[in-house]
Amino acid sequence: MRPFSYERAADLTQASRLGRDTGQGQTDATAQFLAGGTTLVDLMKLDVLRPERVVDIGPLRAAHAGITLSATGLHLGALASMSKVADHPGVRQGYPAIAESLSLAASAQLRNMASLGGNVLQRTRCPYYRDPSWAACNKRKPGSGCTATQGFNHNHAVLGVDQSCISQYPGDFAVALAAFDAEVELSGPAGARRLAFGALHRPADGSPHIETTLRPGEIITGFDVPAGPWTRRSLYLKIRDRSSYEFALASAAVGLALDGDVVREARIGIGGMAYRPWRSREAEAALIGKTLDEASAKAAAEAAFSGAITHGGNDFKPELGRRTLVRALLQARAMSVATEAS
Numbered sequence: 001m002r003p004f005s006y007e008r009a010a011d012l013t014q015a016s017r018l019g020r021d022t023g024q025g026q027t028d029a030t031a032q033f034l035a036g037g038t039t040l041v042d043l044m045k046l047d048v049l050r051p052e053r054v055v056d057i058g059p060l061r062a063a064h065a066g067i068t069l070s071a072t073g074l075h076l077g078a079l080a081s082m083s084k085v086a087d088h089p090g091v092r093q094g095y096p097a098i099a100e101s102l103s104l105a106a107s108a109q110l111r112n113m114a115s116l117g118g119n120v121l122q123r124t125r126c127p128y129y130r131d132p133s134w135a136a137c138n139k140r141k142p143g144s145g146c147t148a149t150q151g152f153n154h155n156h157a158v159l160g161v162d163q164s165c166i167s168q169y170p171g172d173f174a175v176a177l178a179a180f181d182a183e184v185e186l187s188g189p190a191g192a193r194r195l196a197f198g199a200l201h202r203p204a205d206g207s208p209h210i211e212t213t214l215r216p217g218e219i220i221t222g223f224d225v226p227a228g229p230w231t232r233r234s235l236y237l238k239i240r241d242r243s244s245y246e247f248a249l250a251s252a253a254v255g256l257a258l259d260g261d262v263v264r265e266a267r268i269g270i271g272g273m274a275y276r277p278w279r280s281r282e283a284e285a286a287l288i289g290k291t292l293d294e295a296s297a298k299a300a301a302e303a304a305f306s307g308a309i310t311h312g313g314n315d316f317k318p319e320l321g322r323r324t325l326v327r328a329l330l331q332a333r334a335m336s337v338a339t340e341a342s
Contacts, residue, residue: 179269
């Protein structure tokens with residue numbers, strides 16, 4: 001690990017000033033924010049990230065770690081731990097997909113340390129990104145190429161990719177946020193602003209080293225998830241190589257509003273398959289007004305993966321993704337929910 005300076009921010013204003021050179025999502029940023037540190041410290045040890053300054057925003061936790069439930073939705077402070085939200089009774093009852101996406105992620109120790117804000121900003125687990133001995137990685141070294149397109153790509157993305165990067169977004173929580181129309185609260189040098197969660201992560205677009213739309217010095221302070229019948233009838237299904245502490249090969253965050261077995265509204269996020277947190281509006285549209293059965297679930301899954309692009313080692317993933325989504329939809333249909341009224 002290379003030398004760096006360490007500073008603690010007492011409030012948002014000081015954090016933004018100290019972190020003005022963060023350049024979120026860029027490997028050449030001279031400053032990085034530290035919350036739980038479960039991703040940042042790893043990447044510094046691997047010599048992938050080389051910040052000159054680390055700004056600890058842990059002292060902001062008291063003001064930005066709350067969990068608030070209301071008739072209109074769920075507010076989550078960005079510095080709340082993953083485990084705190086996953087175990088919250090109100091979240092588990094009203095937003096089960098959110099709770100499950102957090103409880104199925106990482107190990108218990110990491111969930112106790114990791115913040116929600118840090119979790120949604122975690123970097124890819126692509127081995128070519130995380131090993132500097134590989135020279136060609138556009139995410140780590142812009143313009144150098146993407147080794148994964150012709151190399152080991154067993155668990156790489158099949159949705160939202162271009163030839164500049166086929167890495168997979170590894171998170172779970174963000175998939176549920178993308179599905180449920182969440183918004184992000186931000187604070188930075190120019191003040192506070194709100195952003196649709198779907199606009200937080202950028203597509204590769206030939207510049208995969210720029211991962212988010214955060215401005216230098218901006219900090220995520222919270223997330224808002226609107227209430228709806230689809231948040232109560234929701235689940236997060238995760239398929240992985242092993243059942244403990246592993247990233248998804250395929251996952252689905254599904255929320256449904258049903259009239260009997262007819263789909264009134266659907267919310268579908270797909271994980272383990274895409275370059276960034278992915279919402280499948282095509283699959284949602286395929287379900288609206290349809291009786292939810294195996295045939296309609298399969299039709300929705302076909303729509304979700306109609307644009308999939310594979311690169312040899314991950315040729316199996318679209319079929320796995322389709323089967324995962326069908327299973328999630330049928331399990332959500334079978335859930336016992338008190339009322340479908342919005």
